[in-house]
Amino acid sequence: MSTVNVTPFSRRAARRLNLRTLILSLCLLTVLLTLAISLYASYTVQRQLLIQTTLEANRVYASKLAESTNLFMTSAIDRLSYSAHRLSGQLHNASQLQDAVDRIRLDSNRFNSTIIVAADGEILAYSPQKVYPAGQHVASPESLAALRQRALYISEPFTAPSGRLIIFIAQPIIAADGQYQGYVAGTIYLQEHNALDTLLGEHPYKDGSNLYVVDEQGRLIYHSQSQRVGEYVERNPVVSALMQGHSGSQQVTNTQGTSMLAGFATVPTTRWGIVAQRPMASVTSELNHLMFITVRNALPLLLVALLLIGWLTRLITRPLHQLAQIAHHLDDQQALHHTNNVRDWYAEAGQLKRAMQAGLRVMQHKIDRLSQESLTDPLTGLVNRRGLEQVLAQWSQNQQRFTLIMLDIDHFKRVNDAFGHDVGDLVLCYIADQLRQHSRQEDICCRCGGEEFMMLLPDVSAEQALAVAERLRLQVAGQNSPTGQPVTLSLGLAQFPETATAVIPLLKQVDLALYAAKHAGRNQTMVAQPAP
Template identity: 50%
Template sequence: MHLPSVFRLDLRRLILLFAVTTALLTLANTFYASYLAQRDLLIRQTLETNRVYAAKLADSTEGLLNLARQQLAYSVAVLAPVFDQPQKLATETERLKTQTSIFNSTYVVRADRSLLAISPRALAEPGGVIDSDGAREAVAVRQPLVSQPFVSASGRLVIAVSHPVFATDGHYLGYVGGSIYLRERSALDVLLSDHHYRDGSSLFVVDRQRHILYHQDTERVGETMPGNPVIDAAIGGNAGALRVTDAEGIDTLAGYAPVTSTGWVIVAQRPTATTLAKLHGLMLEILRNSLPVSLLTLLCIWWLARLIARPLWKLASSARHMDSQAAAEQIHQVSSWYFEAAELKRAMLAGLAQFNHKIGQLNHDSITDPLTGLLNRRGMLARLEQWQAGNRPFAVIAIDVDHFKQVNDSLGHDAGDQMLRQLAQLMEQVARSNDVLCRNGGEEFMVLLPETSLADACAVAERLRQCVADSPIPEGMTVTISLGVAHCPASSAGIEHALKQADQALYVAKHQGRNRVVTAGAA
């Protein structure tokens, strides 16, 4: 039963179906890969932006704290000589408060934690004892200090920057300090809140004990933030960036950086969804813009399917009539304009040639020694028969490796094989381009030198002997060879005689002590 042509699954339809399917899958894959690449790029850029921003704010905060320390250090130098003069203490405290906007309040405290002076004066009366965590820490440490967050006597959550005051004799007098309010407007709040991002980004600062020092939600200032992967990574003092899920379950892209002198960590973060919001619209726009080109591509695929299938269809038709005399001519007439069709056409025309090539390869393998790549004895005799048929004179060098059995016994057969391969390479280096190199079996080799005199053959043999003697062979051993040289003139038909003479000369070389060249005449 034959299907109607419209339903027949011929080569053109197969190519068309495959090409369209491939094109659609490729388009979908490209679209998806583009989406992934754009998404990963946006995430990397946002992480890096947040890291850089956090590092910049960390540097600015470090600068603010250093300036605060310098201001306090200057006041200490002024106050140390007049620490028992309340009026001068009050004047310097007021100057320190009004000269800089770093501190919300400034004060001088005696070693017993009694308040000597304060600005603004409305906060407290001098003379009272300050019983805050910050005061106790400053008196106990007696060195420049940025305190942990604590609740001041006025009920505010603050951090205190303090500097000890010592008398000229080294006696500890007390300290000068300044408070920075954490839940009210302060220099730190201005520094951290004055950024230009309006895209859902947020910022917070924690100290070494994970207390929140700054947060856009002021109600969270003073809270502890445990189990945050960003804080865990940043506590070690390194800057970096992470994609994490925050305490509210929001996927965020966070960059962090430490404030080195205090151990604070500044974290700038942005919701991942906000970062990727524009990506979805961008991909839809790409899809809309690619539709016209995609339709044109499908049309081109249909036309190319017809063009591709035509030469294959003609070659298939010719293949059904390979026994006809006109088959070769028909195949030649097929316009194989692309590689596969041309290859198929060439393969159909070259079948017999390929078969002959295989036969030739088998013949080559049958006359070649697999270990050294030189001709074997069968190949050597075939070459000699050709020369004999052409009445061509030649010289022959018979070669034998001296003490080869000792090499095999002491180093093993692998080393022996390596020696034979290296000897074959040395023979190729010394031999002339038209010389024929053969392995006669075991450690015996032959060199056939066409149209070469006995003297020239002896010179070649001597060069080879010297080359082998000068070349270390496996395991650093020096190996020598013995060589016998004979000549077969053009008028002679005794190939076997010439080979026998070379063997006899080789035997004489062995008998005379090895590592030498002996000619048939001299033997």
């Protein structure tokens, strides 16, 4: 009799234990798979976004440096042209010639050495004076080529007898009667300090990023590792693209086997190529750290979910035990009633399914919330309000001096009313692009909401910031927007800590300055007064 009683109980216990384990395993697997898939999808999207953002940033940086280098070379050529014009008919005055070459060399540190050569190749003046003995004739192929060309001459980078890698720029000296009298020339030592080295020598990242310049033959003429200057790197795909005159950006493995995100651009004057690149590892390491924080923050929620699943499992096994009891008492008059009650419980099983669905919705809500809390405005690609608040909090805590420019599109409602919200979005993106073009690498550009934007400029004076604001305002007012006609901006400007020593008063003062600009007729910049 006792054996008959124990065996059904043992079987019921075994069934309850096995089913409970199955439910727990299934729920645990579902939660972990959902979490893993969500994290993988988020990681993949964020990684691609970071790569694209880095490529574009490097492309813009390389383009800016190419433009600056082109301006530098144009300025150097103009300086030589001006001096050649002044020296016309004056080659007999030795002291004047010496003053001229010294002035050209020392002016803005454009050239490392300068020289004046007569039409027959005689050296008339040189600076510094230790370079050539007076009265000798030039003999280098580049100097002779400049004499033969009798026009503006820019050499390819070449190695001088002194071992220096240099470029040689010569401007002809023409007399009033059109007679060729010689040339005035300057040399730039590519491996030594000068204004060009200063222009290219600073890179905003300290994480393995670097900047280098190649000539038309794919030879390094500038590199942060000076010992590599003169090395040929034409096998690099980016360098190959530059040698064909292309500009752009791409992910590439460099000649040393490192995966890089490179932006590149050409210099029209010299046909050099400038490459700004950042290691892929440094980009992904930031994302890996972010995902680690995400998983760490999700663990408490996961533990809470597991406790809830255990409790729900107990609730599921209880009605199943009731069904087992009914099976052993089929002759009970209340069995049908109890069966009906269990049948009602199956409706509760449907509620459990909906509860699981609700749990998944909670998980998705967390992922959506994580996405919404990202620091990028989805329309313009600028920093959003949350990102701006983080930067302001950090800078104010660190007592970082900065200037805050708040700007607003004048009569933006009219744009939406007249052209529709799609065109209005294009105008917002257009203004965002203008902000990027007028900002430095360390500046922060933000869309605060609607048609309101902000720029944070660290370590600039009020005069410099006002000049930036005015250049931006005039640029936007002077060209057509996506509406087919210009739009205008009203801007307010405030400084930390000069205007206010805390973020909230600073925002209030710059907002008042923006309001004053609008009240005064719009399309102008107002500087905030110090907070009372």
